[in-house]
Amino acid sequence: MKILGIETSCDETAAAVVEDGGRIISNVVASQIDIHARYGGVVPEVASRQHLLSIVPVISEAMSKAEVTWQDIYGIAVTFGPGLAGSLLVGVNIAKAVALAKKLPIIGVNHIEAHIYANWLDLSLATSPLDDETEVRFPCLCLIVSGGHSDLVLMTGHGRFEKMGRTRDDAAGEAFDKAARILGLGYPGGPAIEQAASSGTPCLSLPRAWLRGSNDFSFSGVKTALWHVVQKGGISAADAAASFQLVVVDVLVAKTIEAAKQLQVKQVLLSGGVAANKMLTEHFLNKSPVPVLIPPPHLCTDNAAMVAACGYYHFQAGQTSSFDLDVVPSLSIG
Ligand code: KG4
Numbered sequence: 001m002k003i004l005g006i007e008t009s010c011d012e013t014a015a016a017v018v019e020d021g022g023r024i025i026s027n028v029v030a031s032q033i034d035i036h037a038r039y040g041g042v043v044p045e046v047a048s049r050q051h052l053l054s055i056v057p058v059i060s061e062a063m064s065k066a067e068v069t070w071q072d073i074y075g076i077a078v079t080f081g082p083g084l085a086g087s088l089l090v091g092v093n094i095a096k097a098v099a100l101a102k103k104l105p106i107i108g109v110n111h112i113e114a115h116i117y118a119n120w121l122d123l124s125l126a127t128s129p130l131d132d133e134t135e136v137r138f139p140c141l142c143l144i145v146s147g148g149h150s151d152l153v154l155m156t157g158h159g160r161f162e163k164m165g166r167t168r169d170d171a172a173g174e175a176f177d178k179a180a181r182i183l184g185l186g187y188p189g190g191p192a193i194e195q196a197a198s199s200g201t202p203c204l205s206l207p208r209a210w211l212r213g214s215n216d217f218s219f220s221g222v223k224t225a226l227w228h229v230v231q232k233g234g235i236s237a238a239d240a241a242a243s244f245q246l247v248v249v250d251v252l253v254a255k256t257i258e259a260a261k262q263l264q265v266k267q268v269l270l271s272g273g274v275a276a277n278k279m280l281t282e283h284f285l286n287k288s289p290v291p292v293l294i295p296p297p298h299l300c301t302d303n304a305a306m307v308a309a310c311g312y313y314h315f316q317a318g319q320t321s322s323f324d325l326d327v328v329p330s331l332s333i334g
């Protein structure tokens with residue numbers, strides 16, 4: 001059963017055809033990173049205009065690369081939140097237009113849930129020193145770390161999510177982006193910090209916000225501490241990047257593993273752009289007592305294959321949307 005996925009929540013215009021909630025037939029992502037890089041971050045008005053220009057060619061490319069016709073498609077899954085309102089509207093409206101024209105059901109998908117479903121794609125599946133896990137097993141603990149979110153979510157079955165923790169201030173990816181700006185490393189900050197850190201040593205002592213007794217995270221303190229250190233001078237960008245990266249990784253890994261033990265889950269599932277970070281994945285694989293699944297980097301960052309996979313499971317459960325589906329920019333999970 002093939003589903004067309006559409007994703008326009010932030011700065012990637014994406015469409016994908018996925019079979020049976022896991023097999024990627026095509027996966028097209030038109031990134032706007034170069035356009036936003038000159039402003040040092042995503043400019044919402046620019047993003048929505050760019051989605052308008054790209055969305056039709058991106059969907060056409062996803063259909064032609066998959067070598068399918070509309071008769072082969074069972075439904076259209078589209079991200080309706082969370083994200084930038086103007087960007088989400090482009091995806092939701094094109095999904096409605098195509099669904100109406102081709103008489104297909106439309107499935108509104110939560111972008112955070114969709115990130116989790118990257119773990120079902122193409123046995124993207126990870127690797128653990130403890131076990132050769134190739135399938136998701138419930139209950140599992142999902143860490144979604146992206147530019148907009150840092151959520152710790154208990155998943156007990158398809159569509160069954162309970163939020164256990166969240167960031168109280170900056171999302172992990174947002175912290176990487178802000179740290180990179182402080183260090184003059186450019187946008188997006190995650191890959192820039194990772195690259196700079198590879199030639200540095202984590203010699204700075206920066207604060208770790210443990211928030212004991214809670215599964216929540218906080219990353220604004222370490223960012224501010226980094227700013228103060230940089231103002232004083234005398235530290236290389238490489239050493240500062242390495243120190244910052246280690247703090248974020250330490251906190252994410254330790255708190256997630258602690259929660260996984262308490263909740264007695266069978267697996268940990270990583271997702272979101274920050275899960276593309278090699279140090280993060282290495283620390284998880286070395287330290288987790290339960291198997292850790294990690295999608296490959298191109299499925300950690302925003303894409304529509306994860307939206308199609310998530311949409312498939314909603315479709316299987318009979319959960320389709322009506323044509324009054326609207327965007328919900330502040331949508332949460334659980
Ligand atoms: O999931 P995503 O593509 O979009 C959102 O839903 O936000 O995540 C983008 C975020 C950005 O903040 C980016 O700096 C971060 O993920 N990121 C990384 C890496 N690659 C992307 N952070 C750390 N290390 C990376 N390699």
Ligand code: ZN
Binds near residue numbers: 111115147272
């Ligand atoms: Zn995302």
